[in-house]
Amino acid sequence: MSPGASRRHVVVVGAGIAGLATAYRLVRSANGLPIDVTVLEAGREPGGKLRPVEVAGILVEGGADSFVVRKPWAVDLCKEVGLGGELIVPGTSGAFVWTRGRLVPFPARSAFGIPSDASGLLRWPGLPFGGRLRALGDLWKRPRKDEADESLGSLVGRRMGRDAVDILVAPLLAGLHAGDVDRLSVQATFPELQRWERDHGSLMRGARASLKGAARLGDATEDRSLAAKPAAAGPMFATVWGGLIRLVETLENAIRPSRIHLQSPVSAILPPPPGPRAAGGFVVQVGEERHTADAVVLATPAFESARLLRPVNPEAAVELDAVRYASTAVVVLVYPEGTAERLPDRTGFVVPAKDGMITACTWLSRKWPSDAFGDRAVVRCFAGSAVDPAPLDLSDEELVAAVDREVQQATPLGAAPADATVVRWNRAMPQYEVGHLERLARIEGAVAKTPGVFVVGSAYDGIGIADCVRQAGEVTGRVRSYLHGVGTAQPGDEMESEAFGWTK
């Protein structure tokens, strides 16, 4: 960039974690190219799926509740914005599965729900005896040679049988996506499982290898700060003391609130006219309001990005629209004083699809203990998924009553909830179905045909917060490279413009 080069302007659409992290990185790392950023967010608050909700006078997470630590990007971002000293880890560990009419702890020494030793599996009461024997078949079954993608259900079913799919794997792994174990892609969700089969000839041996050497969590210490835990502690979650909203607010301040326009739903994007890339070529419309931009980052759900891109890039719109989404509801129940101790000392339980309406239940007052809870049991349940969307048809009252019934069946609390709330997440969980990675390549190829437009977020390469932050870093690099060429003719500009029917 020559001295005195004019500033570039990027519009980021959507202020979820992906949009905020992208805007933050664009603003922060000028790298010789001064960039102005405007974030346009449809909602009243930034944060997207990072949103607290108040119930019984306490704030709890209404959406995401933590991020994985073994993928370092969210932790690194927190450290970068000054929240490193405020990262906390769960107050307890381990979860149950609700199966055969009772809560059963997940097998000891398991990874992604896959037990690592035969004797433990043989004794594990969560599976019927025949199911245990069938699951053990994993140890001598020949590995598949073909490296094509398949569903999580297909891979685990081939190796360990259907009971293992339904009870061990689906509630835990497909549950994270509110997804269907028989449609979710192994390669796009848990590629480790495919590697385990290939490299170790067995999922159980792969689980054992992955656990080997992982340092034990520092369970002995009461210090819940992340800094107090050993670095190589294996898979583990963390959040920010006070909730993920603090990360959102800190990013908002670092970006500068004046750059974030709330209640600004983008209605259309007009691309630059064909020819040399002129500065400020894009027009981003919010109703009658128009923002010019050198580049546009769509950090919106794929179906929304499809809608915005359809007039200028129908090919990209078709691929984006093909990413299916599932809906789910979060139901938070606060039980009266004196109930907290009735919850077992674990993080909660998951439920196989056939065994209940709840898909997962977190005992918040165990997992994220807080003085604000007092002596109250506070639980947070998910209901509704790609497999069973029916719970979402219930009214809030019906949902609360049904969820409370199942919670009390698993852990009698001896009292009705004193307060409850429901947060509905409509079309919120992107489904990485078999073939997702190929679709991703097609999306990237198609979006690239509208130079200056970029997509980022949970629809693409990882739904978790950590992966969204990583993707934000990656897209920032691509935006920056693109901006270096703005204002100069690029070979192929005309051809691309004609191919997508732009008019002067």
Ligand SMILES: Cc1cc2nc3c(=O)[nH]c(=O)nc-3n(C[C@H](O)[C@H](O)[C@H](O)COP(=O)(O)OP(=O)(O)OC[C@H]3O[C@@H](n4cnc5c(N)ncnc54)[C@H](O)[C@@H]3O)c2cc1C
């Ligand atoms: C209930 C729930 C629990 C979860 N739990 C966890 C968890 O514990 N850990 C974890 O790592 N992940 C979790 N996830 C996943 C994770 O929270 C999300 O994948 C991630 O936050 C998505 O971020 P995003 O920025 O891609 O999208 P979003 O958060 O969806 O942000 C997109 C933003 O775009 C805005 N928008 C849409 N259309 C327009 C428009 N036309 N103009 C302007 N703005 C627009 C939306 O209002 C929204 O704010 C959970 C998700 C859900 C739903």
